Amino acid sequence: DGGITQSPKYLFRKEGQNVTLSCEQNLNHDAMYWYRQDPGQGLRLIYYSQIVNDFQKGDIAEGYSVSREKKESFPLTVTSAQKNPTAFYLCASRIRGFDTEAFFGQGTRLTVV
């Protein structure tokens, strides 16, 4: 079945550590996105990528990094520079250039302990 998969579902990190969240899709979508959601809040865009080897900062990119070496994969690294990393992270993908829906993974809940 085609879809978008995020792993792990829950992640605990010690302060000062970098951690990488995985996002894989087999939908052949060009565009991929990372969002952060805090309790009772909407989704805020961290990074997005329109094609392989290209990505742009969203509204809250500080303290995060991404790579897009393969079409299927768009991992997000939460670095120690991110001061408040505890949140629900959502990855999405969609067909580039059309008015089509974005499909989301089930999300990763990151908690800093």
Next chain:
Amino acid sequence: RKEVEQDPGPFNVPEGATVAFNCTYSNSASQSFFWYRQDCRKEPKLLMSVYSSGNEDGRFTAQLNRASQYISLLIRDSKLSDSATYLCVVRLLAGGATNKLIFGTGTLLAVQP
């Protein structure tokens, strides 16, 4: 000013009521518009796209007013199962970035028996 603004609610309505959600966007270069639904602690899923001519899907009606930069969602005959957060989404055309998706903060709907 936020790029996409919504009334956060919550909207508490009885079953069978009609409820309307509003959304305004600030960037006149916005290209596409959507309503997503998000259940508690789940990923968002597309409810419906919003077209210039307005569109309807069963009990749901979406409308777009480009002149006023305003989007609306009307839910008729509310069901308990409609209880969720409704997110307004805008796809921006900004320079070479035609695939930037911006989410509003969402409006929480609670349908009461």
